[in-house]
Amino acid sequence: MKIERFDNDEVLASTLATRLIDAIFLNPRLVLGLPTGRTPVALYRELRWHSQRGHADWSQVRTFNLDEFVGLGAGDPGSYRSYMQAALFDHVRMTPEQIGMLDGRAPNLAAECARYERAIAQAGGIDLQILGIGANGHIGFNEPGDTLEAETHVAELRAETRRANAGWFGGDTTRVPSHALSMGLATILRAREIVLMATGAGKQDAVAGLVNGQLTPRLPASFLQLHPRVTAMLDRGAAQRLA
Ligand code: PGA
Secondary structure, eight states: OEEEEESSHHHHHHHHHHHHHHHHHHOTTOEEEEOOSSTTHHHHHHHHHHHHTTOOOOTTOEEEESEEETTOOTTOTTSHHHHHHHHTGGGSOOOGGGEEOOOTTOSOHHHHHHHHHHHHHHTTOOSEEEEOOOTTSOBTTBOSSSOOOSSSEEEEOOHHHHHHTGGGGTTOGGGSOSEEEEOOHHHHHTSSEEEEEEOSGGGHHHHHHHHHSOOOTTSGGGGGGGOSSEEEEEEHHHHTTOO
């Protein structure tokens, strides 16, 4: 795993944004896997900045988001769909057909998960997957547990994850949905390249496990050690337990 350290999250975000703009330039049909959460907020701000200045042509790019809350969708302010529209999709030239998102309001969630796997495969697979990491070591909504799911699935969120997401729901943890749809570990590991961003001291233990820990479903991100092309982009806080 390649480790990159940055003085702060702003430099990290602007560096990754520039790389993504370059990647789209080199491959206009890039298939991107995208995260939500607090960590990539600055990344999306940088991408909007570049896109507003014509630095990137999004008209052939495909995107697939990692996850979505069950029961929420377009129009729900807490949905990841709403987050992504505001963060990126409303600001770049993309048609709905280019945007892959799980539908948390699908009547048949298992069928929705299967549809998503097919859509990713039909797009030729994900070229570059951007990830955040939970303080508990989750990626997407693959939560620590006795076992992990390989493919896109319905996930039950742990209490700490619901608390960590409460900010998107007026600070009220009880309003955070109890379940989500998420790409599985195999879905994520099939990406040709992975970039994980981690910022803040609250992520230092998860990052230590990601980089140096044993492979364990207790820290789902540890399985990224199996992938040949992973870069972990870290700020000082997140990197502080690394030598
Ligand atoms: P965060 O979430 O960016 O809001 O800390 C990261 C994650 O849970 O993957």
